[in-house]
Amino acid sequence: MKTLVIAENEAAARELAAGARAYADEVVYATFADPVTGIADKCLVVEVPEGQAKEAAFDTFVKILADEDPQMVFFEPTRRLKALVGRLAAHDGASVMTDISAIDEESVKTRYFGGIAERTAKSITPVAFCSAGAGTFKDAEPSGTDVVETVEYVAPAVTLECVERETLPPAEVDLTAADKVVAAGRGFGSEEELEEARTFCKAIGAELGCTRPLTETEDWFPREAYIGVSGLMLSPEVYVGIGVSGQMQHMVGVDRAQVAFAINKDAHAPIFDKVDYGLIGAINDVLPKINAKLS
Amino acid sequence: MKIAVLVKILPDDQDIQVNGDRTLDFSRAKSTVSTYDLNAIEAAAQLAAKADAQLVAVTCGPKSINDSKTRKNILSRGVDELYMLADDGLELADAYQTGRILAAMVQKIGDVDLVIAGDGSADLYAQQVDIQTAEALGWPAINGGTALDTDGTTVTVTRMLETEREVIRMPLPAVVSVAPEVALPRIAGMKDVLAAGKKPVVEFTAEELGGIAAPTIETVEILAPVPTPRKKQIFDAADEGAIDAFVAALREVM
Structure with missing residues (x-):
């Protein structure tokens, strides 16, 4: 089995790649910048041009999904990736199983009504799409090579123009x-x-x-x-x-x-x-x- | 200009009970509008008022969603018309099925320039129906909106990400989903509720919309989690030494 891991941040990339390794013979990891090496068999970097939302990389990711042909896509549950990978799933005729808390060969668990219950579900499409938050695979260790490839950017039909972008100060209480x-x-x-x-x-x-x-x-x-x-x-x-x-x-x-x-x-x-x-x-x-x- | 707001109707989570066998009991839970969709309706109503646009609400789900109180609830919040598909084929519908149906409804309604969705539904909170609907429509989409504005040909969205704030501009037609902080839901007055009863409700059938897509996710079971076992050592402050015993237990973990 082959798993595609998509993550924006290093900690998530490491944990998801490690979690993917338990189920997949091959792990490919894709990110926007600052690729983490040694955690997957191959790292793909998608560089989105300045002045555009990162979701503009959708067409590029459609190509990655077609070229890599994974059976599973794991991604970090950031807002951006929920939009980007969610659209990728929709394009592929599938749905994302968001924020899974557990996974085995058969099924995943997600919260139902905010945690009143747990829903056990399985994907019945050729490619399964899951997002998993921090701690889901905390005991797993990633492994891999230092191969990094930059993927050719496919320009989207519609421009998502990023007019402003600023880093927020950390929250006072967490x-x-x-x-x-x-x-x-x-x-x-x-x-x-x-x-x-x-x-x-x-x-x-x-x-x-x-x-x-x-x-x-x-x-x-x-x-x-x-x-x-x-x-x-x-x-x-x-x-x-x-x-x-x-x-x-x-x-x-x-x-x-x-x-x-x-x-x-x-x-x-x-x-x-x-x-x-x-x-x-x-x-x-x-x-x-x-x-x-x-x- | 026409704005459509997507609304999910589901059982009120405050009234869901857990049975002895860990299954859920919805018998006392009345239908309600999914919490964060109220914020989306308010944001849509404010934008519609500002842009002098017509506002329609679009909802789909099993037959149980079709009750007059919930219809009035939606229509008393600045919404001009309600479009609904109530079909038991949508019980436990996944995001792909829901997005396909909502997109078909938006196309059938016609001339919609902007679709607004809430942050996530109270049951699954998968945060996917906005993007599924956008892909089915072939429209651009942005999520996490905390402020939005339109000039009639583009929509500008301020969005809060985990550690960044972005302002994104995209051409219409488009889909925007909004974070709860975008707007506080209004408290509808008696006049609004009475007027809501007279507003049009259009009910579609699944056939008119090209049918419901095959499921992409199969639900195996839904069970309440097993509660963590607890010591249950209870002290009564009226008893001598009770507060000391409680404080001693606190000190143990400090």
Whole structure:
């Protein structure tokens, strides 16, 4: 079997090429610039002219797909590649299986309704197209040659003119990278009360996120801080839910936490069934006491 | 000018329950508009108002999508007409099948200059129907739009990528999918909802659209994940030493 790996960034190129190697005798890797060597049998570089969107490389990739004739295409799930490889799949009469979490010879797993369920699916087209995020093949090692070829650019029929391009500053808070995550829930009666949660986060070295109502109904948090279905799906070392009832729609986002804690005034809150340690008590009462003990 | 916004109608994820055998129970989940499509409708409505364009909504799915409350929901948001294909052949339809049908609908509607789609659907969130529709139409496409403008012959899209911001200009007709931050969905007033009931809804049949394409992905099973086993040591703050015990457990992992 032959697999074509398409990646924009080095870390993704390495991981996908390594993952591809487990299933494929031949791995070809394609990128736009700064090719990583030693991870595939051949590296193809597609240089998109200045002043154009990278998606303008679509016609070039159509040619690569025809020339290489792989049975599988693995790609890094960036926005650009979702558009570029998605179009390649559409052109080939196929659909992309986006952001797979697991793969075997037969099928792949993807999230359904944001993680409420897992969908097992298989491609029934001659070429299977999958995107896989970081961590999917983290234990695999890539191998390969230093062969790098520049592919002749095929100009598209329609120009996607790039009028401006700038690099963004890194995000201030990245909950996905945090070892410890605290989620504030509906148990917080006012935005002022969140101060105690922030003090708690400082004490234990955690980042603060929230459940859906706190970003949608209340606007106390940016949407990026929402943990759960159609929000963040996290795998922290430690999770603490404060004033969180434990609805599945939130809990699927933190189910992979190594150790989970909860504070809630309602002894019957479903969250107490889904954590390692729970404390029944009102936030206003117990959180200042906990903070005092931790300081 | 005519703008078409693509809309997915599906069960409300807030009301999905998990059965004992890990299958999903949708019986209490009413049909609703996929969350991020509301942002796409708003962005389309704002652009249509600015460009003095007509705005139509296009949706397809199984028969369950065709309920009057959801139709009114869509039509109360600045949309002039709704086009729908409700056919059980589209249950679990993949992105290729959906893109083909939506493209056929856009062609049948006629004179559409710009198609706007949301960021991804609440169920699969594959972020593929925009590009599948564009390829079926043979139109250029850009995703991740956070602002858009048109002069009637081109569309200019500001897009946020993972670490870059780009401004892309492409000729019409074209497809643009938008990130949720592009616009906040409006809260429709009673007057809008009443007016929505009088707006035209055109129902297509699959035959009129050349039929539904063969599937490209086969769903084997859909099951809730097995929950992580937990210790479930619960302390009651009313009891002596409970807070100390909880803090001690926290210190263990600090």
